[in-house]
Amino acid sequence: MTRHALLFALAAASTGCMDFGDVEQPITLASHVDDWRDEIIYQVLVDRFANGDVSNDYGVRFDDLARYQGGDWRGLRDNLDYLEQLGVTTLWISPIIRNVETDANVDGYHGYWAQDLAALNPHFGDITELRALVDDAHARDMKIVVDIVTNHVGQAFYYDLNLNGVPDINFQGNGSGNNPTRHYTEYDPDFDPRGVQAFTSLGEAGPAPIVFQYDPATGHVPPSPVLLQDPAAYNRKGRTFDFDDPDQLLHGDFPGGLKDIDTSRCDVKQMMVDVFATWVEQTDIDGFRIDTVKHVEYEFWRFFTQRLRARLAAKGKHDFLMFGEVFDGRDDLLGSFTRHDVLGPADLAGFLGKPAAPDPSDEDQLAAEASCVPDGVPLRGDQLDSVFYFSQHFQAIRDVFQQAQSTDRIEALWTARQTNWGDTPNEDGIGVAPRDMPINFLDNHDVPRFLYNVRDQDPEVAQALLHNAIAFTFTAPGIPCVYYGTEQGFDGGNDPANRERLWDTGFDITNPTFTWVQRLSQLRGRYKSLRRGGMQVLWSTTAIADEPDAGIFAFERLGGDGGGSYAVVVFNSHQGKDSTTRTPDRAMTVTAPPGTELVDVLAKNGEQFVVGSDGTLDVTLPPMSAVILVPVAEAD
Ligand SMILES: [Ca+2]
Ligand SMILES: [Ca+2]
Numbered sequence: 001m002t003r004h005a006l007l008f009a010l011a012a013a014s015t016g017c018m019d020f021g022d023v024e025q026p027i028t029l030a031s032h033v034d035d036w037r038d039e040i041i042y043q044v045l046v047d048r049f050a051n052g053d054v055s056n057d058y059g060v061r062f063d064d065l066a067r068y069q070g071g072d073w074r075g076l077r078d079n080l081d082y083l084e085q086l087g088v089t090t091l092w093i094s095p096i097i098r099n100v101e102t103d104a105n106v107d108g109y110h111g112y113w114a115q116d117l118a119a120l121n122p123h124f125g126d127i128t129e130l131r132a133l134v135d136d137a138h139a140r141d142m143k144i145v146v147d148i149v150t151n152h153v154g155q156a157f158y159y160d161l162n163l164n165g166v167p168d169i170n171f172q173g174n175g176s177g178n179n180p181t182r183h184y185t186e187y188d189p190d191f192d193p194r195g196v197q198a199f200t201s202l203g204e205a206g207p208a209p210i211v212f213q214y215d216p217a218t219g220h221v222p223p224s225p226v227l228l229q230d231p232a233a234y235n236r237k238g239r240t241f242d243f244d245d246p247d248q249l250l251h252g253d254f255p256g257g258l259k260d261i262d263t264s265r266c267d268v269k270q271m272m273v274d275v276f277a278t279w280v281e282q283t284d285i286d287g288f289r290i291d292t293v294k295h296v297e298y299e300f301w302r303f304f305t306q307r308l309r310a311r312l313a314a315k316g317k318h319d320f321l322m323f324g325e326v327f328d329g330r331d332d333l334l335g336s337f338t339r340h341d342v343l344g345p346a347d348l349a350g351f352l353g354k355p356a357a358p359d360p361s362d363e364d365q366l367a368a369e370a371s372c373v374p375d376g377v378p379l380r381g382d383q384l385d386s387v388f389y390f391s392q393h394f395q396a397i398r399d400v401f402q403q404a405q406s407t408d409r410i411e412a413l414w415t416a417r418q419t420n421w422g423d424t425p426n427e428d429g430i431g432v433a434p435r436d437m438p439i440n441f442l443d444n445h446d447v448p449r450f451l452y453n454v455r456d457q458d459p460e461v462a463q464a465l466l467h468n469a470i471a472f473t474f475t476a477p478g479i480p481c482v483y484y485g486t487e488q489g490f491d492g493g494n495d496p497a498n499r500e501r502l503w504d505t506g507f508d509i510t511n512p513t514f515t516w517v518q519r520l521s522q523l524r525g526r527y528k529s530l531r532r533g534g535m536q537v538l539w540s541t542t543a544i545a546d547e548p549d550a551g552i553f554a555f556e557r558l559g560g561d562g563g564g565s566y567a568v569v570v571f572n573s574h575q576g577k578d579s580t581t582r583t584p585d586r587a588m589t590v591t592a593p594p595g596t597e598l599v600d601v602l603a604k605n606g607e608q609f610v611v612g613s614d615g616t617l618d619v620t621l622p623p624m625s626a627v628i629l630v631p632v633a634e635a636d
């Protein structure tokens with residue numbers, strides 16, 4: 001499909017009448033998911049996974065990971081066997097839309113520098129290729145989740161601070177009293193709550209005009225859709241430097257010159273629904289992973305998620321997943337984007353530890369937001385279906401599984417999630433409460449890889465630590481999410497070192513971490529308790545030294561939506577000694593009746609355990625290891 005055709009479709013959509021007109025072929029939307037908790041997500045940076053089409057390799061520079069490498073959607077299609085063997089069932093692919101090509105010697109290969117929300121990134125393929133990827137995935141019962149950004153566009157304009165009509169970098173004043181020496185860039189000036197100010201030799205001169213760049217060679221052309229060419233569609237306050245200041249968090253440009261969109265405007269909200277719903281309608285993709293969620297107002301998420309769900313449901317697309325990235329360790333802030341109470345600026349300020357005037361009542365707030373709704377259908381409190389479990393990334397993956405700190409922090413975190421996160425499924429949503437399906441991950445494109453963080457360890461120890469943490473993300477309540485390359489033992493540090501080319505490995509399916517993920521995927525598929533079951537912590541501890549239970553963490557998966565399926569999962573996160581589920585003062589009691597025979601299905605020739613006549617279960621584990629125990633009667 002041509003860009004023109006899509007824009008035509010968008011124009012039709014905005015009047016409420018979807019007409020695919022001369023677009024290639026209308027497609028039928030369908031729901032391809034039964035319960036999202038059955039899924040195993042694999043995160044792919046498309047540019048880095050496989051190069052299936054060299055005809056789109058313009059601008060590729062293999063010697064520099066900050067530049068395009070040549071991967072594309074065809075490469076993904078060609079390697080679905082590899083992914084299916086690994087056991088993953090949902091591919092989260094990096095953004096599909098056209099980006100700023102190059103800025104400050106970095107390419108937009110990652111996809112987070114939007115230039116045209118209604119056009120595809122030609123480095124990755126065309127609409128035919130994208131549809132083929134979705135179709136081939138669906139034929140294997142795999143799903144496709146697309147990464148989107150609503151908070152900002154790429155480096156689209158500069159602030160003409162000195163009113164000279166050209167972009168200046170490191171401009172300096174003359175050092176006089178009202179014109180002090182200053183260092184700055186007009187592409188990315190510091191945040192100013194009044195809006196970025198211009199100045200002359202006489203002092204400040206009011207709001208700085210913004211000037212859209214026009215340099216087709218680097219992809220710096222005014223953003224599309226056309227609404228994004230209106231200066232009023234942006235907050236124009238400059239670059240955030242204090243992420244705990246609510247005004248900066250919501251309204252500042254994202255560092256790197258990424259221009260912050262005014263997502264409180266009705267026309268912006270509606271445009272975002274139209275453009276992204278159209279991509280679903282054009283491809284039948286199954287969900288969105290949403291970037292930079294905490295930088296956008298709660299009211300936007302209510303509008304965006306509810307209007308999008310309703311529009312897709314009317315076309316036969318149900319169970320459309322929307323999960324967000326809240327890059328933050330504060331669990332209450334994470335969970336706030338999944339709650340149904342009508343949160344507002346005062347709530348946000350509270351999570352950030354700042355004072356604020358009280359918000360309006362829920363009723364008054366929703367009434368105000370209703371002024372944006374064209375068809376009069378009232379808004380509710382509903383927001384996202386889930387968020388990445390960043391708090392767990394820090395407090396469990398880092399603190400416990402890398403640094404062997406006490407496991408009681410995992411129990412505390414999981415307990416807090418029950419009240420911090422939404423407890424009700426969204427209307428027209430996926431049918432699962434957000435608190436029951438956090439997205440569990442080890443690493444991603446924005447943090448150093450797990451193996452990088454433990455690079456000072458002996459390689460065998462590092463791998464044992466990695467495997468134990470992977471087992472944790474595959475057995476904890478929620479959905480496991482594997483960042484591409486983890487299965488090949490990648491160990492890259494900070495961006496772009498953590499964005500390696502996967503094809504350099506030859507897609508090796510014998511790598512021990514590949515086979516470990518494969519095995520855990522099979523166990524999740526086989527045992528419903530691990531996917532849909534409820535959860536009860538059996539053992540956590542403050543002990544980290546030579547105590548009998550130092551490093552032990554254990555929980556049951558039972559009840560919930562797991563049918564009668566039952567599992568006990570025990571970890572020893574201690575890095576130097578065997579530990580056990582018994583101390584002089586305490587023994588581990590399980591729900592399975594006395595005499596129940598359990599077998600470890602994680603080990604190939606699993607050890608057997610029997611629940612004692614007093615209901616206790618003794619499990620002793622070597623350092624950095626785990627067992628997954630299921631009733632012998634349930635094991636096969
Ligand atoms: Ca290519
Ligand atoms: Ca200037």
Ligand SMILES: [Ca+2]
Pocket residue numbers: 151249250251252260261263295296
């Ligand atoms: Ca924002």
